[in-house]
Amino acid sequence: MKLQQLRYLAAIVENDLNITAAAERLHTSQPGVSKQLKQLEDELGFPIFLRQGRTLTRVTPAGKRVIDRAQKILKEVQSIKRLADEQKGDGRGSLAIGTTHTQARYVLPQVIRRFRERYPDVELHLHQGTSEQIADMAARDRIDFAINTGSQELFTNLVLLPCYRWHRRIVVPQGHPLASEGKVTIEMLGKYPIVTYVFGFSGPSSLQQIFARHGITPQVALTARDADVIKTYVRLGMGVGIVASMAMDPREDSDLVSIDASHLFPAHSTWAGFHQGALLRSYMYDFLQLLAPHLTRRLVDRAGNAATPSDVEALFTDVELPVYR
Amino acid sequence: MKLQQLRYLAAIVENDLNITAAAERLHTSQPGVSKQLKQLEDELGFPIFLRQGRTLTRVTPAGKRVIDRAQKILKEVQSIKRLADEQKGDGRGSLAIGTTHTQARYVLPQVIRRFRERYPDVELHLHQGTSEQIADMAARDRIDFAINTGSQELFTNLVLLPCYRWHRRIVVPQGHPLASEGKVTIEMLGKYPIVTYVFGFSGPSSLQQIFARHGITPQVALTARDADVIKTYVRLGMGVGIVASMAMDPREDSDLVSIDASHLFPAHSTWAGFHQGALLRSYMYDFLQLLAPHLTRRLVDRAGNAATPSDVEALFTDVELPVYR
DNA sequence: GATATTTACGTCCGCCGTAACTATT
DNA sequence: AATAGTTACGGCGGACGTAAATATC
Numbered sequence: 148m149k150l151q152q153l154r155y156l157a158a159i160v161e162n163d164l165n166i167t168a169a170a171e172r173l174h175t176s177q178p179g180v181s182k183q184l185k186q187l188e189d190e191l192g193f194p195i196f197l198r199q200g201r202t203l204t205r206v207t208p209a210g211k212r213v214i215d216r217a218q219k220i221l222k223e224v225q226s227i228k229r230l231a232d233e234q235k236g237d238g239r240g241s242l243a244i245g246t247t248h249t250q251a252r253y254v255l256p257q258v259i260r261r262f263r264e265r266y267p268d269v270e271l272h273l274h275q276g277t278s279e280q281i282a283d284m285a286a287r288d289r290i291d292f293a294i295n296t297g298s299q300e301l302f303t304n305l306v307l308l309p310c311y312r313w314h315r316r317i318v319v320p321q322g323h324p325l326a327s328e329g330k331v332t333i334e335m336l337g338k339y340p341i342v343t344y345v346f347g348f349s350g351p352s353s354l355q356q357i358f359a360r361h362g363i364t365p366q367v368a369l370t371a372r373d374a375d376v377i378k379t380y381v382r383l384g385m386g387v388g389i390v391a392s393m394a395m396d397p398r399e400d401s402d403l404v405s406i407d408a409s410h411l412f413p414a415h416s417t418w419a420g421f422h423q424g425a426l427l428r429s430y431m432y433d434f435l436q437l438l439a440p441h442l443t444r445r446l447v448d449r450a451g452n453a454a455t456p457s458d459v460e461a462l463f464t465d466v467e468l469p470v471y472r
Numbered sequence: 473m474k475l476q477q478l479r480y481l482a483a484i485v486e487n488d489l490n491i492t493a494a495a496e497r498l499h500t501s502q503p504g505v506s507k508q509l510k511q512l513e514d515e516l517g518f519p520i521f522l523r524q525g526r527t528l529t530r531v532t533p534a535g536k537r538v539i540d541r542a543q544k545i546l547k548e549v550q551s552i553k554r555l556a557d558e559q560k561g562d563g564r565g566s567l568a569i570g571t572t573h574t575q576a577r578y579v580l581p582q583v584i585r586r587f588r589e590r591y592p593d594v595e596l597h598l599h600q601g602t603s604e605q606i607a608d609m610a611a612r613d614r615i616d617f618a619i620n621t622g623s624q625e626l627f628t629n630l631v632l633l634p635c636y637r638w639h640r641r642i643v644v645p646q647g648h649p650l651a652s653e654g655k656v657t658i659e660m661l662g663k664y665p666i667v668t669y670v671f672g673f674s675g676p677s678s679l680q681q682i683f684a685r686h687g688i689t690p691q692v693a694l695t696a697r698d699a700d701v702i703k704t705y706v707r708l709g710m711g712v713g714i715v716a717s718m719a720m721d722p723r724e725d726s727d728l729v730s731i732d733a734s735h736l737f738p739a740h741s742t743w744a745g746f747h748q749g750a751l752l753r754s755y756m757y758d759f760l761q762l763l764a765p766h767l768t769r770r771l772v773d774r775a776g777n778a779a780t781p782s783d784v785e786a787l788f789t790d791v792e793l794p795v796y797r
Numbered sequence: 798g799a800t801a802t803t804t805a806c807g808t809c810c811g812c813c814g815t816a817a818c819t820a821t822t
Numbered sequence: 823a824a825t826a827g828t829t830a831c832g833g834c835g836g837a838c839g840t841a842a843a844t845a846t847c
Contacts, residue, residue: 148475148552149474149475150473150474151837167802175837175839176838176839176840178803178804178838178840179837181801181802181803182803182804182837182838183837185803191552191553191555191556191559192556192559192562193556193560200845200846200847201801201803201845201846202802202846202847209555209559212555213552213556216548216549216551216552216555217552219548220545220548220549223544223545223548224541224545226541227473227516227541227542228516230516230537230538231515231516231517231518231534234516234534235517235518429517476812490826492825492826500813500814501814501815502827502828503813503814503828503829504812504813504814506826506827506828507828507829525820525821525826525827526819526821526826526827526828527827528827
């Protein structure tokens with residue numbers, strides 16, 4: 148019997164006996180969870196779950212008792228970890244983050260909610276700004292982590308950990324002609340006024356260049372610094388919006404239609420950076436992993452100890468980053 | 473954090489912070505325990521034990537709290553296992569063993585004491601007899617396990633698992649001339665009357681042949697079936713006893729002197745046998761492992777599934793058996 | 798056909814044991 | 823010298839992920 152098996156068991160129960168969902172929550176593969184459950188049941192010698200064919204349907208009476216004890220065990224394990232945090236003074240402390248609107252508004256809220264559950268006494272400081280402002284905060288040592296998209300060249304003194312990649316989505320009001328098209332093209336976009344971020348004015352991924360490659364000049368109706376402003380003006384019918392995919396909330400934005408545009412614009416990479424050689428407190432490692440599950444303590448330490456930026460990159464060549472599309 | 477680490481931690485505490493003793497109790501290596509402890513402490517980020525140089529001296533206050541929780545966890549784990557036993561009906565059942573005097577009198581008592589702690593409701597039947605009688609019990613399916621020394625040829629229908637090897641010791645009253653000799657030789661033995669088991673009368677390991685190789689005829693004063701009888705007559709001064717090393721109890725036999733004779737007589741191998749294909753209950757696996765720690769469930773299963781006796785042997789070629797000397 | 802789970806298989810990490818070394822009595 | 827613990831290292835089992843098969847709806 149291993150703790151891992153008990154964790155998997157608890158996750159399966161948490162996810163209503165759906166092994167696939169449990170595996171996702173655990174950031175591992177579904178066959179792995181399936182196998183560990185089977186091993187546990189084999190070791191115990193009786194089934195924890197009833198099955199209909201291959202689907203788990205119910206918990207057996209004996210299984211219920213195992214689950215209760217497993218949860219008790221996991222709680223004790225947690226309690227040991229808490230204890231360790233207190234001991235190290237890790238329950239207290241502070242975490243200062245510099246980041247952009249998109250991350251602060253759409254990605255970090257969930258991360259921070261889970262972080263606060265785990266570390267209610269860590270002081271959190273969130274500083275929003277442009278890439279340049281964030282770089283400045285980092286240079287002045289005002290922040291522990293910089294979280295930004297692109298602009299790596301501004302942060303040469305930081306260790307940059309790739310977190311996830313994301314695409315843009317096209318946003319239109321319900322009933323807009325584009326909403327009923329299959330795959331949107333640059334040509335189709337060119338027919339409507341555009342409401343979007345301040346795309347770079349030069350460089351191969353600037354809005355101008357991308358349209359120019361199709362021989363089209365975009366009609367930019369409005370450029371904003373953040374997606375909320377963009378969505379607001381799309382709602383007012385000022386034009387077709389182009390926003391980060393994370394900025395679309397299925398519930399809040401149910402009055403809008405958003406369309407995959409991953410084939411039109413290149414993907415963006417969001418990364419988290421910290422000063423090389425900085426001593427990370429354990430809650431900082433945990434924060435990073437909440438932000439991007441592949442950022443294990445191991446990996447972060449290796450990156451922090453890497454000699455050159457290209458050594459850091461090498462660590463991530465085999466890692467598949469999450470993609471928001 | 474792994475359950476293994478918590479088990480090791482508990483064992484260290486149980487053994488008064490002596491890592492070596494803990495490792496022995498756990499039937500594993502000392503460096504392994506040492507390393508796991510260090511890993512646990514590293515993960516927690518603070519020491520569980522205080523050290524003077526390399527020796528563990530005391531438990532830190534925080535360590536105490538970790539230990540308490542670890543013990544709670546291990547208790548819950550135990551409770552899950554008990555639950556599994558009940559579920560399978562393994563708390564109840566019976567275990568019938570056929571064995572010889574030496575095992576029944578000197579080896580099994582400790583094994584059975586620990587077994588009863590774990591399985592108070594399993595009915596135990598211990599049948600003492602000669603090898604032939606045990607073979608007969610096995611043939612009639614009266615016993616689950618046969619435990620015997622040598623005589624493999626009588627048990628060709630059983631899967632035989634080597635348990636341990638043992639040597640004979642020479643037993644004399646205090647003050648006997650042999651007690652003050654360094655290394656006893658066959659020649660020296662030849663000068664005294666011998667009190668021993670019924671050695672085989674033919675075969676290369678018979679008492680006669682071994683003495684004959686040195687050109688000596690032993691003066692056998694008495695042959696008995698068991699060590700208790702032999703020790704009784706040694707106490708009466710009838711001669712020099714030769715008994716199994718396990719038969720000597722430091723406390724009970726403090727009035728006798730026993731001398732290593734492993735260089736004079738070949739080692740004996742005690743094995744445990746069961747019918748090939750028999751379905752072993754989990755308490756039976758546990759019994760075997762209490763008898764001989766290397767008999768893990770894995771190994772026993774493999775032996776039970778082996779096609780031929782030589783396949784079984786092959787499983788044990790790399791296993792180092794305990795030796796009583 | 799789509800979804801969910803198991804089976805099969807290859808890779809790689811980490812546990813364990815041996816041996817050598819170091820510290821302590 | 824003997825005892826206790828750590829470091830170093832090789833072997834091997836087992837966990838994990840990918841891919842394919844299978845069952846269920």
